[in-house]
Ligand SMILES: CSC[C@@H](O)[C@@H](O)C(=O)COP(=O)(O)O
């Protein structure tokens with residue numbers, strides 16, 4: 467039997483098959499509980515949720531429910547029955563799998579939902595994100611790269627242009643994930659045009675209007691973070707100088 471602290475065997479001990487379970491069991495691939503499991507496996511393959519780090523939350527706007535991965539488990543091994551479900555209005559859990567705790571990222575996910583009306587929020591421990599927090603001071607900046615066109619303007623409809631500058635704020639890490647909430651909220655308010663916040667020596671939070679937009683933004687940003695590291699190694703400025 468794997469040790470309790472780091473190799474938790476994830477199994478649901480939920481007593482009754484609730485409506486949520488029935489929905490999930492019905493094989494509805496698009497159900498948030500199923501999507502969280504699928505995306506955690508995808509993120510694990512990318513090296514973004516290694517060793518229980520990272521996670522994702524999805525919001526059901528119609529029912530105003532939040533779906534949350536459990537805490538301290540191997541994210542790539544989560545099954546739908548392990549997912550927590552929270553009533554977004556009163557923040558009460560309507561589904562709490564036994565022997566599991568909701569993700570420590572929950573207060574930060576809620577900040578993205580509350581401030582930016584997000585539909586999903588992703589947290590990764592991407593090494594490119596961590597390295598960029600060691601190469602840049604207060605903000606990450608890059609411009610004149612085609613991939614920037616996958617990132618939204620946020621403050622107005624549409625996406626950034628090729629020649630626009632992408633700016634992502636960097637906040638300092640804390641000993642406990644939940645202690646990041648206040649500075650994450652401040653960064654989101656201070657940078658109305660951002661759809662992500664980097665956490666120094668830790669990782670990144672990325673949100674979007676839907677789970678698929680959050681996924682695209684996270685992939686595009688991680689591509690740009692990785693590219694920026696290589697540009698710095700080659701002595702190329704990440705922000706294109708005026709000719
Ligand atoms: C390797 S521990 C990582 C955690 O402290 C935290 O940073 C994290 O990303 C995941 O927290 P979790 O509570 O497991 O969802």
Ligand SMILES: [Zn+2]
Nearest residue numbers: 519520668669
């Ligand atoms: Zn983390």
